[in-house]
Amino acid sequence: MELCALLLMLLLLSLALSGYTQQDLPRASVTADPDRVVFTGETISLKCAIESSYSDWRFHWSKYSSAFTAGEKYISAETLTIEGVSESDQDKYWCWGERESRPMKSQKSEAVLVRVEDRAQAVLKISQSWLTEGDSVTLGCAVRSSSRGWTFSWFRDDHELLSDSSRGAEGSYTLSPAAVKHTGVYSCRAERGAYFTEYSYTQLLWVTSRRPRASPIISPSRSQHFLSDSLSLSCEDQRSSGWRLRRYGMTLEDCSSSDWGSETGSTCRISSLKTSDTGVYWCQSESGEKSQPVNITVHDVDVILGSSVYPLNEGDPLILHCLQQHTNSSNLRAAFYKDRSLIRTQTTDDQMTIPTVSKSHEGFYYCKLPERSASPKSWIAVTESQTEYQISVFKRISSVFAALPYLLLSIILGVKWHRANGRPDEVHTEYVT
Structure with missing residues (x-):
């Protein structure tokens, strides 16, 4: 009886010395690589870590919706790797550790949600x-x-x-x-x-380009066009042969390999424009050299703005027409706008001219006819002319050279003043005997 009591006391003492409360147990944590959002077919690795001075941990993994199959090699590993992820792998995962040398478990980690999406975009x-x-x-x-x-x-x-x-x-x-x-x-x-x-x-x-280069030749030469109009685009004036017309609307397309135009030599003709023909067009050589691009828009409206399809240089004239479909009348009293502000109302015709443009004339233009809706807007680009640019650069260089003599004189006078006043003790000693 006394022996049993002694054994019980020893057992209780052993438990008191080696036991841990739940709060004393180290907590496991999970990190995901690459992150918690993966895509079908990817590989994700979940790593279990336990902050502890012990190194003899055996790791265990669980997930919320279903249990791991018994005997799977990774359910007792520090890192759980899932290759070829599928939607069925989307779940909450957590881990914990158990020491191999004695009956001691860590606290469970917080659950980590792994989200699986079909395809990365x-x-x-x-x-x-x-x-x-x-x-x-x-x-x-x-x-x-x-x-x-x-x-x-x-x-x-x-x-x-x-x-x-x-x-x-x-x-x-x-x-x-x-x-x-x-x-x-x-x-x-x-x-x-x-x-x-x-x-x-x-x-x-x-x-x-700051310096105008070859662009596709457009006929009729304007940016906006009516639905069902015809349009001709040519690359004939390029410097070498082998040019082809390309455009980008919804996709990148060549005239030669599409059904939107008929090609003859380096000329592409569209017999009946559709709104889907709206896009940016350019000529491209076999070597990949590209011409200046032009913007073509097709509208199902009764009034459009006739403006240059090419960018203007400073000093060029800007000529705008307000065009109405199915009429040849030229006495339409058109009103012209820039960036929502009225510029001018023509009392006798549908044309407005700005004789000499500058960079300040760049902007969105549109027009309106009496009892008609306004035309769509067109962006008028104005580039700095090469001559003006060279003059500007020349003026800057000239101003620098003009200031150089004054700068050099200031430096020379400063040096002389420093020599005369910078070391007074040495100058005085020179005359003392």
């Missing part, structure tokens, strides 16, 4: 779509619903990888300075490990 963002050569533009790329662990690539036109772009984790790529050759249709794609997203939706980047 890259999204392209362009800081500005219309710019002038010499400007800078940033192409951004991101993955919808996810942000961690991706690297990115950028493509132009027919999924041609930009040769001067490098993959990076920042999700941005800068073209600086932009040139006319950078005009095109851009997309991006992201990768994480061995997994690639779909290509992003395409976006147009339009770069105009």
